[in-house]
Amino acid sequence: MKKEIYLGGLSLLLTACGGINYVGIETCNPGEVTFPQDVRKVLMVNNAIAQPEKSGYTYSLLGVVQDTARAKADSALFDLCASCGTAILDASYFEDVLLFHDPLRDAGSSLVDQKLTRRQVDALCRSNDADAVISLDKMLFAMERKDVNIGAGYLTGTITVKMQGVMRAYLPDRDNSLATILIEDSVEFQQAAEDLRMLNYYLPTADEALRMAASALGSKVSGYFVPHWTEETRWYYSNADSRWKEASAFASSSKWDTAKAIWLREFESTSSKHQQAKLASNIALCYEMQSQLDKAYEWAKKSYDFFMESYGEKSRNTELLKAYSEVLKARILADKKLNTQIGSR
Known part of the structure; x- marks a missing residue:
């Protein structure tokens, strides 16, 4: 199975058989125009x-x-x-x-x-x-x-x-x-x-x-x-390890806090850079799903750095995590504008 993902104008084709699971996410985005609060x-x-x-x-x-x-x-x-x-x-x-x-x-x-x-x-x-x-x-x-x-x-x-x-x-x-x-x-x-x-x-x-x-x-x-809602696609990495499978099962049930706890323990216990890169990406997703965008951005940047070190700049995963980091950064800025628009409405 193949899936094309668009992030920040970047199109990447990923193959699910390589241990990638896809998940949908709805994000609330601010309008381009910010009306005064008294406009009813x-x-x-x-x-x-x-x-x-x-x-x-x-x-x-x-x-x-x-x-x-x-x-x-x-x-x-x-x-x-x-x-x-x-x-x-x-x-x-x-x-x-x-x-x-x-x-x-x-x-x-x-x-x-x-x-x-x-x-x-x-x-x-x-x-x-x-x-x-x-x-x-x-x-x-x-x-x-x-x-x-x-x-x-x-x-x-x-x-x-x-x-x-x-x-x-x-x-x-x-x-x-x-x-x-x-x-x-x-x-x-x-x-x-x-x-x-x-x-x-x-x-x-x-x-x-x-x-x-x-x-x-x-x-x-x-x-x-x-303000309006849009549907986007995210992903998390998996492999045959029993702990990874367990975390993936929790993620598929939207139990992001439990999945994150397992992936954090795996991240701390491995010295493999490419494993840390995938785990950091998964942890970033968990934080995003919990609307903790600053921490999601922090972990996405970690994932990008590990992918850069392991696979180089031209790797599909490196490019994907770079785009994902930019999307999270944009969401952080958009959330500030969104809070201004919603205000006391």
Whole structure:
């Protein structure tokens, strides 16, 4: 069995038969934007101009570009705001999240990033009993559909939607925005069918594809504005030794304190550097699972040093522990920001 692990932008492929056991962990991360503690109600608004129907969408059928490609982005802008607001509300961070149903701008260029003025923010907060505004100030889509012949009478269709935009958080009685967030993502739809009619049935229409992509993006970017949970993968080393097996059994049952006690005794009783490296990594995981991040970071650094001494800088395990140490360091900093955001809420 093989598993690919991403840590701090580093991708490493590990093999489970080498004595590695994987475990999932949920981590609470702060939002990029820190709102004042007195912000209880937030208003979501759409301040972006929808791009023209003929802009940003290309359709290629069997290698021939079609000149009839059209896509309406109006509803997609609303869906992005709605899904973002819903996800923020689900985070139970604010008392309420309101959605302003009408777009704030009805004229102008979709290419223009136009901020809300202080007067607009004040009026929106006052009329909607809100303490802050989150605004979609610009949003552009680039959508491409390609239908190709894959043989045996079958077609495959692929729709790729690329999205780029700007969102901001505003507070009343301020001339400048609280924060500016650049958002970017892409979504792909793919389907095969025996003819074009069935392919069109299976694939979303151009308008539907934009709306689905925008809704997915809205849910994703909600994490910029509120603390949020993410699922990550961790691991611990094992071998055929009876004490290691015993500790692994406790770890698999989430009895991290008992597993840690065994691995600590093994660490102190062995002089093998590569064994100490693996044990130190396991102990770091135990501390992380117990939310003792400073000690987890300390032991991860020990593990890294032992792996460096035993296997060198280019070893997969050395690289992995270096990345793990950086992740723990980032979590320590993030926890300080998280404590500030949660505060007395």
